Amino acid sequence: MVVGEMAGMQSRATAAERARLWGLELLEELLPHQPKRGTPVLLACDDEIVRVVGEQLGHGGEAVASFAGDVKLAFHIGPSTGLGRVLAGPFRQLPRPRPMPDFFPVLCLLVLAASRMAPDERSATQAYYRHLRELLDMSGHGELEDIEFVPGLFGCMADWLAEDLDGARGRLVLPHDPWPRYVGVMVSQTVFRRRDRQVLSRFFSERGRAGLEGYDPVRRLRRWPGRHSMTAHALQVLHDDSVASQVRAAIVAAHRSWDGAILDDTPSGVGRYWPATLHLFPYPPRLHLGAGNTREVVFRLDGPPVLLQPGGEVQVPFSLLQRMRSGPLVLGDPRSSSGALRVPALHDTAVFELTPDGMLHTERPSAETVWALTCDPALQRRLAQHRFRESVLPVPWQLLREVPTAGLPGIERAAAPRAMGEFRLEGGLPLERGVYLSGRGPVLVAGDVDADERLPVVVNGQQRATIASGERVRIPGEPGSYLVAIGEEWRTSYDVERHGEPGPCGALAHGLSGGRALRSGARPVSEEDGSAATVCGAIVSIPYGHDRPILTRVSAELQTIDLAGELARHRRPPTPPWLYTVGLGESARERWEIVREGVVWLLCAQPGFGNPWARLQRDALPEWLSAEAAALVVEVAERGVRASPQEAWSALLGKALTALAGSST
């Protein structure tokens, strides 16, 4: 594509309109609204950001050329006019608050040129102009006309951000005394050069996939082992505390435009690679390939082109195992705008670990057991009993299931995920946020602490312990208020109470009505459950609905006569053996229960001492008495029974005599 050519929906707009569109999109990408007004920011425009914005505007793989062309045309930048038509005056005269400066895309272009400077070109003004001319497709060399007005344009931009927008999109950090005098302004906006973006893409892939929130990206990058591949310029500013806010802004800006791909060298330039992961499906055994690609990637295996959608997976043949054995496998064209997949080398044994998404290939599993694809004959012999589904894989590969990770040669087990934040409180008996129940204090946990020495843990002004990375210290759990401080870096407070303020009990219950009764556990109780059978703890919504058991301590045999006049005899059972097993056999006073429906009278015909006794259990008189019941009633009456109440007993005795008389006739 030639400079100035337009693509897609841009083709119908004028260069000025297109430049304005570029500006609006770049503004959102480079200088988004900040959570905190006045946050230091840089105008860190580079190839990656222009590429991202170009995609949003419908440009293909030549977004940078299109951008440069549009800006060049819109602002009449040429060998003779230089930057003379890029004017700040009209903007300055507008009433505040003013719209985005129309020259903003020019500033982006000027910084883009600085980002392309090689590591050793930092102070080389000539090198800067070479990159700028290359971007603008302009012959010649040396500085452009009217470059001296550029620092003023940046100042104007900084003023707009600070005053018109009240710092909502941040505060543009500009050098007080730039060097080289003009070019230095653009260079100051570029913490990271093109080469650094490649290194940063690896850093983001390893440490920033879940985002940068909650961490200081500068401190994180300073500790990342791969940082030494960055340019000397970037390393120097990374470790310079005086420019930490600029570096932080640059990392955040770079992460914002990062699409998840890793930028790496190819023989024909920088390529874009999506780290791909193998996914093992056991039933039936098959392999899938997925990557975090944010756009479609097309590649070929042995047949027609294969399309991997963003977030999708494709099945790949097991025959691919042999190709992945010796080295990483690249699928697709890394130099294309969509990039290529890169599958890490599997070597002789590939390990798969169970994750929420299924079994994924990993080089450092954290689980105790894993599945393994192996062509190692020694391992296959040793773990023959773990072999899964014969004859599914091509020779010499075998699939082994649930292999102890420790038994796999050359596989290093990852430690459990470490605390990511520096310090936090864990454990204890939390009642609510920052409030604990007394009896067991919380634990202070140190994550990845950036300190060479042990740090003092100060609680309410007194040092209680010291702590270092990965350590845990239990802090007070007695009632009171506590302020915990670790140096100047971190502090928190918490309270410990003797009691909580509990929410309502009984908010969950098992519903036993309906078709789902046996498919679900407890559920929130609703008013609609009022008529349904529910169980909450030991409370059953259905009433007991029977006569209550009769509890007694009498050791002699007892008798009961029910509403139907039938007699039942009840002997005291032996002490339940389980009471002895839990040590309560001696403590229990050995009550026992009589469970019988409709009992009217409880009698003891042969007490251990004294006369027989009889006790009315319900105010009723049996219509009829069985011969056995009648005989017992008469017998205990003759032996001077102590009955209560006497009137009811007399009525029962009358019934008994009548029954006996009837039976004798």
Next chain:
Amino acid sequence: MNAYDLLLEWASERGGGSWESWKAVCGDVGVEPNGAARSLSALGHLEFDWVASRFNCAPPVAVLTLHSSGCVLVTGARRRGMRQTLEEIYEEYQDISVELLPPASQDTGPETWLVEADLADVERFCELVGMHFEIDSGRRIAKAMPRATLELVGEQERPDSRFPRRWFDPRIRDFQLERPDGGEEGLWWVEEYRREVAFVCRDGSWFRVPTREYGPFVAHPDVSFITYQPAVGFLTVNNATPLPALLARAATLQSGRLPCREDAQRHTYVNIDEELARLIQDRLNSPIDWR
């Protein structure tokens, strides 16, 4: 007072909370969260909503248990100081015929609190303490439950082929890596990451069994996984085929004791009378081996 007592006290002082908070406190006091949840649920102290991943305390209850020397079992929420309150009321109201038995500890659960009392007095005692009073809750729970069938406990669904699974061999009452004949019929344990889920394949149709403890019983309705000794009231269950949560509660509430480990393969519930054993057999729809 052991870690489970502390856990119950903490849960009672909160009233309820998230599964995450439960796991965190279990981790801190040194107990396994799933096992602790099963124990405290079986004892009637807590309820767990596995869909919303939350727990909530059941109200404090005194349950009259049969064959227990006329004891009521104190369960449900157990706030800090509750034991002291029971003792103070016991001391203050001399006219109430109740006897607080000493707390009985257990290895994998909180102390068992039993109160021996006359029925008339125990209700007044409960009123003074602020507890509900229930009679023979365990048996009533079992009676209120429907009988398990595959249609009632399962929902038609195929297992996710992404996850490993193992087959339950009813002959050895344990799980195998594969079904020997390569078929699919029977009970499968699917490792859906952090939780194993029961699937039953019957006549080629797959069913997910959300309350996975029902899996062995509905997959093999002709096999006995439980033995019962009526003479001593022991109900012995295979570890691989534990009772579903509510039936476990029905059995546990007979004594307030969690099942004790019989050997490496089995655990035993105590104080189970014949009627309850038959009820459990009926509700599981699975034969019990009567010894």
